Amino acid sequence: MKKRDIFLIGLLLFGALLTFLMTSPDEPLDKVTPCKLLEIAATNDKYLSTDELARMMMNNDPTIVLIDLRSKAEFDTFSLQGAINIPLDSILNPKYEEVLNQDIFTNVLYSNSSDKAAKVWLISKRLGYNNNYILRGGLNRWVETILRPKRPLETAVNTEFELYNSRRAASAYFGGGTVSASSTIGDKPSSAPFKRRKKEAAGGGCD
Amino acid sequence: MGPLFPQEIIGEELNILIGFFIGIGFGFLLEAAGFTNTRKLAGVFYGYDFVVLKVFFSAAITSAIGLFIMNQYGIIDMSAIFYPKTFWIPTLVGGLIMAFGFIIGGFCPGTSMCAAVTGKIDAMVFIGGALIGVFFYAYTYEPLWKELRDSGAMGKVNIAEWMGIDSGLFILILTLIAASAFYAVTIIQKKVTAKGDYQI
Amino acid sequence: MERSKKYMNPYLAGILIGVFMIAAYYFSGEGLGASGALKSVVVATTDMVAHDYATEHSYFSARVSDPENPPIKTWLVFEVLGVLVGAIISAAFAGRLKLETIKGPNVTTKTRFITAAIGGLLFGIGSQLGRGCTSGMVMSGMGVLSLSGFIGLMAIFGGGYVLAYFFRKLWI
Known part of the structure; x- marks a missing residue:
């Protein structure tokens, strides 16, 4: 072996030793301070756009689990295909723990908007669970962007959109059964003012 | 960050x-x-x-x-x-197919591209074969490969x-x-x- | 064959490739790949000549239905274009830019072409089924300690060693 070879292999070994020495035991879960949590929430957002979800579902990605956080009644009326229902108030129920705390599947949390999903995401993060993602915009955006994508875009202003959206969420909440694919959008679709995220974490090397 | x-x-x-x-x-x-x-x-x-x-x-x-x-x-x-998410069955089967490809063809996709542009004729042939392989896979995806490709899912491991x-x-x-x-x-x-x- | 310059120290080349892989992950969140570009070419071609077929079949549909993400304009395609340019630069510097066929000492050029084509075909299928090739799945996968990278490593190289004996006439 040449000297340079030995030097370079030594370099690799040195680096490996360094990583070994740097390994620190995981922080206990109850030591996650609000400060740390804020940092995680701010830097590590776990949103999935409706387009990304649609693409994954079209790909028949077997690792996706859709979790509907709305009430049972709403869930029974309309939900995404294959979703399971865990109402927001029962997410801490031990029987759902194995769904939320696992490493195999990609959980996609949704309700009518992103609200409940964001809450659940924060709680699950606090508990140290991974692999939970928030469907950005929830079912509302799902209907707007996925179920009715062909309508031509109109130049609706921002406030109009928000108003429209909150009305939709409210009517869904109070009316319960109004969220269905056919009855959601009565009037005009909106040019949703959100930036399309080009990709989720895994763009896909060679795949 | x-x-x-x-x-x-x-x-x-x-x-x-x-x-x-x-x-x-x-x-x-x-x-x-x-x-x-x-x-x-x-x-x-x-x-x-x-x-x-x-x-x-x-x-x-x-x-x-x-x-x-x-x-x-x-x-x-x-x-x-x-x-990369782990799907151990298709990775294993695909890997074995690639092992055959490697030992017979003498390249993998990345190296064949480098070799082809630097004038290695055998590498150009290899790429031609690889494209045909991908085409073949694509057109027989649903009947032949789909189920196998999604089997053995383990998530991000x-x-x-x-x-x-x-x-x-x-x-x-x-x-x-x-x-x-x-x-x-x-x-x-x-x-x-x-x-x-x-x-x- | 001393006409060309010597090859780079393999460990140094490996370490530098590792550095580029880290850069790829840091800037773009992507691993280094190759076979994905082949797939982009196939998908784009199919979309061009038979758009209806492409939208109806699940292998293609997810990739052609999104007008903002045309298959040919992806990170990986540009990365692979860079690979081609880089290889030419290196070969030009080292005086290795030459039209030739490299083969084992005991095979004819015709045999070499046939085996190269069959090998390519198998690699094309295997890389699609295995979700990536030697660089995109195994090397990049090992870099992030993904189990799939190590399974791929075992399958490709383990399989290669088992098969090597039967195909030794091709190479030695």
Whole structure:
């Protein structure tokens, strides 16, 4: 072996030793301070756009689990295909723990908007669970962007959109059964003012 | 805070430009290491040239060490980068098919592209074959491959976690194994090349 | 064959490839790949000549239905274009830019072409089924300690060693 070879292999070994020495035991879960949590929430957002979800579902990605956080009644009326229902108030129920705390599947949390999903995401993060993602915009955006994508875009202003959206969420909440694919959008679709995220974490090397 | 593009810190055009330059570096190094010479590649299986093994493990270990340290210091968020999900059955079957391809064709896709543009005619033929292979796969995807491709899903599995040890310890063990292998193959290569004419 | 310059030290090349891989992950969140570009070419071609077929079949549909993400304009395609340029630069510097066929000492050029084509075909299928090739799945996967990278490593190289004996006439 040449000297340079030995030097370079030594370099690799040195680096490996360094990583070994740097390994620190995981922080206990109850030591996650609000400060740390804020940092995680701010830097590590776990949103999935409706387009990304649609693409994954079209790909028949077997690792996706859709979790509907709305009430049972709403869930029974309309939900995404294959979703399971865990109402927001029962997410801490031990029987759902194995769904939320696992490493195999990609959980996609949704309700009518992103609200409940964001809450659940924060709680699950606090508990140290991974692999939970928030469907950005929830079912509302799902209907707007996925179920009715062909309508031509109109130049609706921002406030109009928000108003429209909150009305939709409210009517869904109070009316319960109004969220269905056919009855959601009565009037005009909106040019949703959100930036399309080009990709989720895994763009896909060679795949 | 990395990765920059998935977190929208840099724009798409810049991202693609960076990809182009990273590709230049990758291609330069593949060529410079001799990966365009199919006999050098095949040598790893016959003991007369282990350049593939040396480059491959050095690269993987360097990357593992670098990403580990960056993750520890919060420079990169490992959860936001490309992390191949494990589907062990298709990976195993696909890997065996690729093993056949490697030993018969003498290239893998990346090296064949480098070899083709630097004038290796056999590599151009290999790429032609590979494109036909992808076409064949694509047109027979639903009846033949779909079910197999999605079987054995395990999600994102970190091998160190899977084995129940720390990532740092795993990297150390991997590096020790690699270093021993580097030493061993140097001796093997010397013996094999001493026996016959393996000028390449 | 001393006409060309010597090859780079393999460990150094490996370490530098590792550095580029880290850069790819840091800037773009992507691993280094190759076979994905082949797929982009196939998908784009099919979309061009038979758009209806492409939208109806699940292998293609997810990739052609999104007008903002045309298959040919992806990070990986540009990365692979860079690979080609980089290889040419290196070969030009080292005086290895030459039209030739490299083969084992005991095979004819015709045999070499046939085996290269069959090998390519198998690699094309295997890389699609296995979700990536030697660089995109195994090397990049090992870099992030993904189990799939190590399974791929075992399958490709383990399989290669088992098969090597039967195909030794091709190479030695």
